[in-house]
Amino acid sequence: MDVIGYHHEDAGQPPSLAPAYASTVARSPRQPLVQIPHTLTEVTGPTGVWDKLMGPSRADLTRQQRGEPLGQRIVVSGRVLDEAGRPVPHTVIEIWQCNAAGRYIHHRDQWDAPLDPNFTGAGLVVTDEAGAYEFTTIRPGAYPWGNHYNAWRPAHIHLSMLGPAFATRLVTQLYFPDDPLIEIDPIANAVPLPYRQRMVARFDIGTTRPNWALGYIFDIVLRGRDATPFEGA
Numbered sequence: 001m002d003v004i005g006y007h008h009e010d011a012g013q014p015p016s017l018a019p020a021y022a023s024t025v026a027r028s029p030r031q032p033l034v035q036i037p038h039t040l041t042e043v044t045g046p047t048g049v050w051d052k053l054m055g056p057s058r059a060d061l062t063r064q065q066r067g068e069p070l071g072q073r074i075v076v077s078g079r080v081l082d083e084a085g086r087p088v089p090h091t092v093i094e095i096w097q098c099n100a101a102g103r104y105i106h107h108r109d110q111w112d113a114p115l116d117p118n119f120t121g122a123g124l125v126v127t128d129e130a131g132a133y134e135f136t137t138i139r140p141g142a143y144p145w146g147n148h149y150n151a152w153r154p155a156h157i158h159l160s161m162l163g164p165a166f167a168t169r170l171v172t173q174l175y176f177p178d179d180p181l182i183e184i185d186p187i188a189n190a191v192p193l194p195y196r197q198r199m200v201a202r203f204d205i206g207t208t209r210p211n212w213a214l215g216y217i218f219d220i221v222l223r224g225r226d227a228t229p230f231e232g233a
């Protein structure tokens with residue numbers, strides 16, 4: 001098949017076409033991209049009022065239901081930074097993930113793993129003046145998917161960053177450093193080494209809470225030479 005696909009100018013960003021990740025074959029463009037002029041519609045947005053639109057911060061995914069979810073409790077923290085390493089405050093980060101058994105609360109997720117009545121898997125945090133964020137959750141499990149025979153996604157947390165305008169939304173996945181599934185995962189492997197490592201959180205004993213939760217650090221760089229790989233970039 002003769003396919004074009006679109007390669008981002010930054011080598012660290014995944015191409016829109018990564019044939020081993022099967023669904024990219026149908027959804028990647030076959031024609032050159034068309035630049036859309038940025039008008040007020042694209043460059044403005046509800047800056048400063050995201051919380052009014054989206055509700056208050058939901059930074060503890062383990063305290064959303066009557067009881068506590070099953071699984072390994074973790075605290076994820078980090079900063080959102082621009083290309084010069086400057087903090088990006090007031091960035092809304094949406095969080096979604098499966099439960100410890102690897103199952104999402106979604107009608108299309110029907111694989112044979114239990115739902116957890118005490119875990120929804122959806123959160124939201126906003127970076128502070130130092131660009132910092134933190135949330136508490138449980139470590140998600142691996143889950144099977146239909147990409148190829150015996151395909152399993154590595155444990156991951158989906159993160160979406162909303163900037164000051166509607167056109168400034170970036171989506172990525174956070175992986176865990178001790179996961180053997182990363183190296184055989186077509187989604188993670190759409191990002192070439194060494195950039196792939198930028199999607200892997202770092203275990204940190206300093207932010208690990210004694211008798212409570214393991215700590216992971218995940219800094220997100222929005223663009224530039226140190227940019228975090230983003231989906232659909």
Ligand SMILES: [Fe+2]
Pocket residue numbers: 098153156158
């Ligand atoms: Fe997922």
